[in-house]
Amino acid sequence: MTKLVTFKIVDGDFKKGFRVILKIGIDANENNLMAREIDGWLPPAPEINQLCNSWLLSYRAQGRIKLHPPDRKLTAPSEQITNYSIINSAHDLEEAINNWLNSTDRKFQRFRDQVLKSLSTNDQIRFIIQTNNIKLWQLPWHLWDVLSDCDIEVNFSTSEFPLPSQAIDQSRNKVRLLAILGDDTGINIEKDLALLQEELPDAEIVPLISPKKKELSHELWDERWDILFFAGHSFTQKDNLQGRFFINEDESLTIEELKYGLSNAIENGLKLAIFNSCDGLGLAAELVSLPISTTLVMRERVPDEVAQTFLRYFLNAFATKQKSLSDSVWETRKRLQEEVEDNYPC
Template sequence: MTNNTRSIGKLVVLKIGDGCFDKGFPVTLQIWEEGKRPLLEITGRLPPAPEILQSCQSWTTSYHSLGLRSRLEASVVQVTNVSKLERCYNAAQVLGDRLNAWLSSEPFRPIKEKLLEQLSPSDEIRLIIQTENSCLRRLPWHLWDFWERYCKAEIALSALKYEPVTLNPKPHTKVRILAIIGNSIGIDTEADQKLLEQLPDAQIKFLIEPQRQQVNEALWEQCWDILFFAGHSSS
């Protein structure tokens, strides 16, 4: 017996408006079905949560104390202080727990319930979080436990205000990938490269431990279809 269930592509836009962690944020939810008009738009609110900002700052401080540099830098740093690692892991756990508690709060419940109502675990979902708040952009949205039941969901960030760009791309037969590979502290970068090299119909350019200028030049070299980067970030 064959399963004829077809995955439906859905775009979920979560617009988080002007606000702050001390006073809360207004939120608008939009859900679009692939190739169709918007299914719905509702509003809600994220309540005040100064502890979220405090936890984010605590985790950032703990992470930077490890001495890890961006993988774009060539120097190698060894982490030998176990207590620093434990503090970093604990800070990340606290941040994730508080984020989930915030997203399960009563003012936000109408939005969460509407997501459960409109989305199916078999749907292919793109969640775009639109906000101008830099602290909100740094939150680990991938840790939201709501998405554990949606294995085909992916998350992206966007500004609330943007101008569309009109492109006239020339047709090409291969997917063009710019792959940035930095130093490999605790990460198997060779496995990343091998997986990319096995992709069919792909034109790949590798930048190994590049300097900032090399990255800038490569980005302007041509219109890439995919930018691949694996590793730590200093931001």
């Protein structure tokens, strides 16, 4: 049995606090039988927003990252200075998050105790943060000691749409994967394709290299897919938090511009979308609205080699070891933390 624990953040802000609802029940894949709901109130924590912004500035400054044009590649200029700044910012943010989520405020204490109780079982657990506030998606929730001590991976969903499933249809002879290789300026996305072919030898992988919108739309409408994969450049626009990804050197798209083709693909079996590209929270938020079962994105900018290492470890856990999506992401993140945490904490 897989237990589904949903931490729903209904409304509020860091200055006033957040109303929260804890839902504990059986995973959506097993009839979605919700057993209990518990209300709570996360206390105000204005410092979280400030510390998150400080960490983001340190992280992005480390690699001289610019939003326009977006770039998946990082080149840290001065390791001693930049590492000191980013590590301290990350430590301050981690400490503040734990102080906040371990608050002894009576309006939250009972809520937290129920979270602990729900996680302290031998059941498999899927933990979902459900909120429409993308700023909350940006926080490193995995640093909360309640989750890290239990080896729990965090999933995200919006409040209006069904919770994500983890099922990939295995009834066909081969899993079909559409691999979109977009703008490769400054990065080596051919290696992404090689990793897919190496780690998924039994899958039918169809590469689209620098496609035009018409070509991509055709594949979404006229073919059946289990997995959609994208490698290239992407970013989330500051003004409207909309995600945009570059399918070739000159052309970028939003999910909105492909929503009919994507919806058709989902109706025909598409279950998983992987965007191995930068700053993908805007893309994830729009994909949830379609709704696709599961989307994997990078919440920040990452160096090319880290993106490729992530892909290798994830595919090894998911395809070779046959682990669940959540467990595969958890294992991948832990392995990456050991290798790159000193340079890219959080």
